Each structure stands twice: as C-alpha cells, then as structure tokens.
Amino acid sequence: MEKETLVFGPVKITNKYLIQGFNLINDRFGIKELLDDEVFEKIAPGHLGLWSCFGGISFFIFMMQVVTGLLLMIYYQPNIDVAHASITKIMNEVPFGWLMRGMHAWGANLMIVTILIHMSKIYVSGIYKAPRELNWIVGVHLFLLTTGLAFSGYLLPWTQLAYWATVVGTETPAAVPYIGEYIRYAMRGGEEIGQVTLTRFFAIHVCILPLVTAGAIGAHLVQIRRQGIAGPC
Amino acid sequence: MAHATKFTKKKECEVKAIPYEEKKRLVREGKAHWFFPHHIVEQMVICMTIIMIMVTLSTLFPAHLGPMADPFDTPAHIKPEWYFLPAFYTLKFAQYFEFLGAWAPKLLGIVIQGIAVTLLIFVPILDMGGAERRPSRRPIAMILGGVGVFLTLLFGFLGHIA
Incomplete structure (x- = not known):
C-alpha cells in the first residue's frame, strides 16, 4: 500500500x-x-541584484519602526511637562529601552536613506515608465509621508532642538498665499507651540501617518503584483 | 521559450499560470529561483543584516537626548536633521531675493520647494523619452536627474555649513 x-x-x-x-x-x-x-510552487526572478532590494528593505524598516514605536509608546507620555522625563526613563530604566529608542531613531534615518537609494535606482533604470507611472507617484508620496513621520516624531521628546526645529518647520508653510496662516495655526493648534501641538503631533505620528503610510504601501505593493517586477533594462 | 526569456516582466498572475514543470526548468537553467526556500532565506538574511546594522549603530552611537525644551531660550543655531537640510537651505537661499520686495524671501522659499516636489511627482509624465529604459540611451533624463541630485546635495551641504 x-x-x-x-x-x-x-x-x-x-x-x-x-x-x-x-x-x-x-x-x-x-x-x-x-x-x-x-x-x-512560486518562482522569483533570478539575480535581480542588490540595488533592487532597497524598496523591500525600506518596507522592512517601516515594519521595524512600527514594532519599536509600539514598544516606545508603552512608556512615552505625550505631555510637555513629563515627555522629556519619560524619554530619560526609557533610556535609563526601562529594560532595553535605550535599544528600542536607538533602533527607532536610526531606523528613521536609515529608512530615508534606503528610500532615496530605491528612488534613484527606479529613476536610473527607467522603471517609472509605462505601465508603472502611477506607482512612481505613489512612491514619491510614500517618501513625503516618511519625511512627515520623521518631522512629527522629532518633536515628541520635547527637547530644545526639537522644539525650535518645529518652530521653524511650522513657520515655513505660513508663507503659502491665502491659507498659509491657517496651515501654521492648524499645525501648532494655536499661535504658539505648546501642549496642543505635542498632542496633535503625537496623534499624527503614532496613528494618522502610520495608517496612511500603510495604506499607501499597500497600493504600492498591489501595483507591483499586478504589473510584475520590471526586470533588467 | 517565451517563458524563459521574458518571465521577469510577467505579472504575478501570469507567473502563477506557468506550469510547475516549466518552473522547474526555469530554475534549473538559472533563470529563476524558488520562492521557497531560496528567496525566503535570501530575504531573511537581508532582514537580519538590517537588524544587525540597526542594533550595532544604536549600541555604538546611542540616540542622543538633548536638554528639555525651553520656549524662552532661543538657541543661537537652529538646524534641522540632515534630511531637511536642503529644504532648510532653500529658505535661506530665498532670502537673496529680498530685492524683489519684502514678500519675496518667504514665498519663494516655499514655492521653490513646491516646484521641486511637483517635478519629482510628475517625472513619468514629464519624461518624453518614450519606452527606452537603458540609462545610456536617456542622456537628457540622466543629466536632469544628475542636476537634481547635485542641487539637493549642494543645498544640503550649504545648509550644513550655514
């Protein structure tokens, strides 16, 4: 038998x-x-080369940011009086808190580097051409979302540097004609940067932008699956 | 043979439709890898390397925590993170246009950034080079891309030393 x-x-x-x-x-x-x-029973194209990996690497770093970010969120307090102290506690007392914060901070920098490498590769190899035009556009938005995540996350430790960088950063859109003042007001949640600003930057950083970014990554990947890997020139 | 030469350009659903025996042949001829275990192991090695790099960097160069924010103490030099330096210097650069009037520096600072981002978004539409993908056959796209990278790096450097 x-x-x-x-x-x-x-x-x-x-x-x-x-x-x-x-x-x-x-x-x-x-x-x-x-x-x-x-x-x-799935096959993957052979010998795509290292330069083709950076989109996937950016995606992996994004997922790492979600994990380390969730762990940091357990101890972080979005309150201007205690935010800085809560980060000090994460760095000094929480087991491996220093590592999670270090990986989150380095991850932010590395993610921007890997996205820029990915983007250069796509540009040089002409992969943005038909039928992938829309995916380039989604990709540029993903890069902008990443800088948005970096900008909003930078304020959260409520350090001197972060505070004043945010003062300059939120001042910039005020130059937009007609609606600039409103944009600045909306970003700061008032005329000055204070508790309201920290609260909304926290909400934007841990909830709104990650969700939007995850959705855009989904749109990015669905298109890759439908259109296939571009392959060599 | 059509499968063998062009399958990298196939859609996911088309690759799926290739018969199993044909897939075996593609792998034997070195034109493809099995997703399992070859590709997955490759991906895991890359992921582990990234984690290793992140852990090493975090250990050797721990994340810095500066002094707490003081709204009444404006520091002498306010500089953003490196990735915002080109945008930061664009604002400084726009100040050279003060001779146009008091409105010019602030508005131009943001308009230049807006134009740069818009150009980047519409690259596929602005590229008139047709379907040609080889960099050597796309001199205009390469030169314009190079100019863009050069200006970004230059502005970043000038922002760094400003």
Whole structure:
C-alpha cells in the first residue's frame, strides 16, 4: 500500500498525524492551493541584484519602526511637562529601552536613506515608465509621508532642538498665499507651540501617518503584483 | 521559450499560470529561483543584516537626548536633521531675493520647494523619452536627474555649513 504523502514544493510530509492536522484546516479554508501558488510552487526572478532590494528593505524598516514605536509608546507620555522625563526613563530604566529608542531613531534615518537609494535606482533604470507611472507617484508620496513621520516624531521628546526645529518647520508653510496662516495655526493648534501641538503631533505620528503610510504601501505593493517586477533594462 | 526569456516582466498572475514543470526548468537553467526556500532565506538574511546594522549603530552611537525644551531660550543655531537640510537651505537661499520686495524671501522659499516636489511627482509624465529604459540611451533624463541630485546635495551641504 502506498503511503499518503503531502507535497509542498520540495517538502514531502508522510507523518499521518501532520497530514490529518493539515487536512483539518485545509478542508475548512482551502489553503493548499494558496500555499502552492504563493509559497511552495512560486518562482522569483533570478539575480535581480542588490540595488533592487532597497524598496523591500525600506518596507522592512517601516515594519521595524512600527514594532519599536509600539514598544516606545508603552512608556512615552505625550505631555510637555513629563515627555522629556519619560524619554530619560526609557533610556535609563526601562529594560532595553535605550535599544528600542536607538533602533527607532536610526531606523528613521536609515529608512530615508534606503528610500532615496530605491528612488534613484527606479529613476536610473527607467522603471517609472509605462505601465508603472502611477506607482512612481505613489512612491514619491510614500517618501513625503516618511519625511512627515520623521518631522512629527522629532518633536515628541520635547527637547530644545526639537522644539525650535518645529518652530521653524511650522513657520515655513505660513508663507503659502491665502491659507498659509491657517496651515501654521492648524499645525501648532494655536499661535504658539505648546501642549496642543505635542498632542496633535503625537496623534499624527503614532496613528494618522502610520495608517496612511500603510495604506499607501499597500497600493504600492498591489501595483507591483499586478504589473510584475520590471526586470533588467 | 517565451517563458524563459521574458518571465521577469510577467505579472504575478501570469507567473502563477506557468506550469510547475516549466518552473522547474526555469530554475534549473538559472533563470529563476524558488520562492521557497531560496528567496525566503535570501530575504531573511537581508532582514537580519538590517537588524544587525540597526542594533550595532544604536549600541555604538546611542540616540542622543538633548536638554528639555525651553520656549524662552532661543538657541543661537537652529538646524534641522540632515534630511531637511536642503529644504532648510532653500529658505535661506530665498532670502537673496529680498530685492524683489519684502514678500519675496518667504514665498519663494516655499514655492521653490513646491516646484521641486511637483517635478519629482510628475517625472513619468514629464519624461518624453518614450519606452527606452537603458540609462545610456536617456542622456537628457540622466543629466536632469544628475542636476537634481547635485542641487539637493549642494543645498544640503550649504545648509550644513550655514
């Protein structure tokens, strides 16, 4: 009698309990076909080269920022009186707090570097051309969203440098004709930078921009899947 | 053979439709890799390397925490992070246009940035070079891109030393 085998690409499973367990799930959700198509019988283009990795690396760093950011959020307090002290506590008392903050800060810098490398590669190889025009546009917006995340996150430790950089940064859009004053007012939540500013920068940094960025990344990836990898010139 | 030469340019759904035996042949001929385990292992090595770099940097150069904000004490030199230096210097650069009137510096500072970002967004539409993708055949795009990078780096450097 031939033994029952479950084949996942190069992996062959003959253990009957494992097969029964898998069938328990597969009979209900039909995941075998999905796993074959998306994992075990899937092929990826060979030798794409290091320069093609930077989009994926940027995405990975984004996910790392989400993880380290969530951990920092557990101890951080968005209050102008105690924000700085809460960061000091994260750095000095919280186990591995220094590491999470370090990785979050370095991650922000590295993410901008990797996005710029990714963008240069796409530009030089002409990958933004038809049919991928819209994906370039989504990508530029992703870069702008990243700078927005960097700008809003920079204020949160409520340091002298962050405060005054934000004063200059929120002053800039005030030069826009007609609506500039309103933009500045909306960014600061008033005439001056204070508690209201910190609260809205916190909301923007930990909720609004990450959600929008995640959505834009989704749109970016869906287009890549529909259009395929561009391949060499 | 059509599969073999052009499959990298195929859509996900088209790659999926390639028969399993054909996929095996592509892998044997070195034109493709298996997603599992080859590609996944490759991705994991890259991810681990990134984590390693981030941990090493955070350990050797820990995140700095400056003194607490004091709204009544304006520091002598306010400088943004490096990635905002080109934008920062654009504002300074616009001050050279003061001779146009009091309105000019502030408005031009933001208008120049707005134009730069708009140009970047509409690159695919502005590029008149057709479908040609090889950099060597797109001298205008390469020169304009180079000028853009040069100006950004120059403004960043000038912002750094300002």
